[in-house]
Amino acid sequence: MVTVAGMLVPAGAALHGQTPLHPLDQLSAREHWAIYDALQSSGKLDSTFRLLYEGLKEPVKSEVLAWRPGQPLKREALVHLTQGKFGYEAVVDITGKNVVSWTQLPGKQYMTSGPESRAADALAMKDPRVKEALRKRGVTDFTHVGCSPANNGYFDLPEERNARVLHLSCGDDRNRISGYGESFDGLVIVVDLTNEKVLRVLDVGGARSGLPDGHSPEEIGATRAPVNPVEMVQPKGATYTLNGHEVEWQNWKFHFRMDMRRGLVVSRVRYVDGGKERSVMYQGSLSELFVPYMDAADPWNYQGYFDLGTYPFAFGGIASSLEPGVECPRYATYFHSYVVTEKGAPRERQRTACLFERNTGDVAWRHTRAGGGVNEARPRTDLVLRMYMNAGNYDYLFDWVLQQDGSITVNLGATGMDQVKAASGTPKDNDYGRIIANKLVGVNHSHFFSFRLDMDVDGTQNSLLVDKLQTTTLPKDNPRRSIWTVNTLTAQTEKDGMRMSAMNAPEVWRIVNPAVMNPFGWPVGYEIEGHGAMSLMSPDDYMRKRAGFVDHTLWTTPYAPAELYASGDYPTNSVAGDGLTRWTSANRAIANTDVVTWLTLGFHHVPRPEDWPVMPVAWHSFAIKPVGFFGRSPSIDLPR
Ligand SMILES: [Cu+2]
Known part of the structure; x- marks a missing residue:
């Protein structure tokens, strides 16, 4: 219950x-x-x-x-x-x-949609050069052949200005059961949808991969023996209480909603400490997801996806329906939400979020008492708020995990299908990826998530403190030559607030309230702990400039209600420099003000055969962790 x-x-x-x-x-x-x-x-x-x-x-x-x-x-x-x-x-x-x-919208483009994709396909398939290119590849039945603008990209070429220009590639869904149909590499159709014409057809020829392996039961074949059921059950019912979309659990209070572009938006996160409600975070959500591909040939060089800015409508909202007992525990509470059709009619998306308590057999803390033999340990229970995102070939899992130790961990799992192209059978196949399945090359790429975290630690007026861990050399009379010490800076402006993850120059990023001291006389705070891969694209790469948020691991800006999306409101076919790059060019003051932090969580992906036909979930995470917010461990009072 x-x-x-x-x-x-x-x-x-x-x-x-x-x-x-x-x-x-x-x-x-x-x-x-x-x-x-x-x-x-x-x-x-x-x-x-x-x-x-x-x-x-x-x-x-x-x-x-x-x-x-x-x-x-x-x-x-x-x-x-x-x-x-x-x-x-x-x-x-x-x-x-x-x-x-x-x-x-002057000079701005907009999200893509099914109707737009169909219009582009119709233009391409009407062009005799396209049919000719397909015939050259041995295609005679066009019934299931389609060309789609899967390569949304923009380089500010004269032909792309003031027009909706899309780069299309074509594939054949004949014989497809699951996964991809066969795609035809070496064929690119550049379409100007605004003026309804094909600008050019680029055909450099290409090997055929045949139909890629899929993942339907028929294609997978025999399955192994199942494990005996392992079930989480909660016989006395849930410990959390709900009032609409407000949740209370184990000292935590928060609100959440589903947005068709941002997905889960978690707001008003508070912790009840000694009977007093204390603010931790005003709001946290995904703000953009950018996936650039690393193949130099057209149309692959156009592939840099802004999933949140471009595809929410085409995906029917980024959150997909969760299957009880498979994607969330059976006992979870499920939440529906709505998206709209192109003509504005609401459509219910069922079970786009779920909420549940989870005890995986881990401990919150443990210690062996002096003398040994007696352990003090406490079981750990988490509260999980979950969304699974449907992003075309990819799927991403997002868990906001509220913990009894005052931390929030966000786990994101990447699964789904790699983007692939037909192998040519020459050494060139290794230039931009690897062969990962029969006649298929998985193309190298990166994933960069931007999370917008509007921290409000014990109130809205906060500062970013940067604890730099630095080598300090010691005088000759000390047997040690060096130790590391912590040098703390207060970020005064947005430039100070731009931080980079580096294993050899570690930093702790704390959002503190300079006006509220903890019992030990230093400001209460929460750490943003998240370190991931950074962009390897050169700073003058136009694609990188359109996704400027990848330039830093952490950004800190003053609260501005209109600043929600790290690459701007309209990143589809966008001109470089919008979003965080533009806002922070003013180098606004951020000390002791209402600050918003933006965390870039990235990883590079060199595909492997084990990714095919569907990738096992690859997990990455970040945490929001109290640092001097409490006077002692908040989980010390957990009962045995
Ligand atoms: Cu990937």
Whole structure:
């Protein structure tokens, strides 16, 4: 059983998007229709409109912090759409069913969509040069052949300015059961969708891979003997309580919602310490995911995906449905959410998030008492809030794990399918990747996640302290030649707040409240602990410049409600320099102010045969960890 708004509901229950109770609640189905009504009655729409994104436009922080249960809610939505050949952004007052603002996007492009992909495919398949190139490859049945703009990219070439230019590659789904159909390498169709023409067809010939192996039961073949069931059960029901999307568990309190672009948005994270509610983080969520490929040939050199900025509509929202008992424990609580169709009708996505307690047999802490023989140890239980992201060929798993020791760990798992191309059978196959399956080369690439973490440690006015671990040489009379010492700097401006992960120059990044001292006389704080791979692209690589957030592991900016996406609001086919790069060029002051941190978590991927046909989950993580926030270990009071 789970306590929801004071009522007991069965474990494993799925909760529908309800009438909003909290200013940060996700949009309900009724609200999506109110947005539609407002847009229709505004007189702005014509019959060509296509919605790409609808999400809550949050009230500013001060309003949310001042809000108390029962008070009226300010409900606004942010809408992205296309109409005719242009992109638009609208803000809608949901309660008043009124369009507050309507802006055409000058020089900005927008998310991709199924209809756009089909329009590009139709243009390509109508071109006799494309059919000819396919025939040359021995294709005679075009029924299942399609060309898609899987290579969204932009280099600011004259032909790309002021037009929607897409680089298409083609494949054949004939005989496909799961996984990919056969793709035809060496064929690129450059399409100008704005002017509805094929700019050029590039055909350098190419080997054929045949149909890649898939992962349906029929294709996998015999399975091994199963393990005996290992089940987590919670016979007395959940310990957490729910009020709409507000959660309380083991001193933690927080709110969450699902957004079709950002996925899980975790807000108002507080810890009850000695009966007092203390703020830890105002909000945390994914802000962008950038995956650049490392193959120099067109169209592979166009492949740098901004998954959050480009694909949420095409994916039907980034969160996919979770299967009870497989993707979350059976006893978890499941949450539904809504996305919209291109014409603005809400569609329920079932079980896009789940919440559950987990005890994996680990301890929270242990020690053997003096003399040995007697152990003091405490079992550890975590609270997990989970989303699985569907990103085309890739899948990413995201767990926000709240711990009894006052930490939050975010685990992200990468799984799904590698991007592959047909092997040529020559040594060139090793230039940009490796052969990982029959006649298939897995192409090298990197994954860079940007998490926006608006820390509010014991209040909004915070600073970033950088503890630099440095070698200190010692005088001759000391038998040691050197030790390391900690040199702490307060970041004064955004430039100081740009930090790089380096194993040979380690740093601890603490967000502190300079006005609140812990019992030992230093400021209360939380550490952002996350170190990953950094970009190897050269600084003048245009693709890197479009994803400027990869330049630093940590960024720190003053809170600005409009700054949500690390590569800007519109990274699809974007001109370089938007997002963090642009905002921080002002080098704003960040000491003792309301700061937001942005963590880049990256990893490089050199594909291997074991990734095929579906990659085993590869985990990466970061943590938000108390440093001097508490006067002693917060988990010391766990019962035996
Ligand atoms: Cu990868």
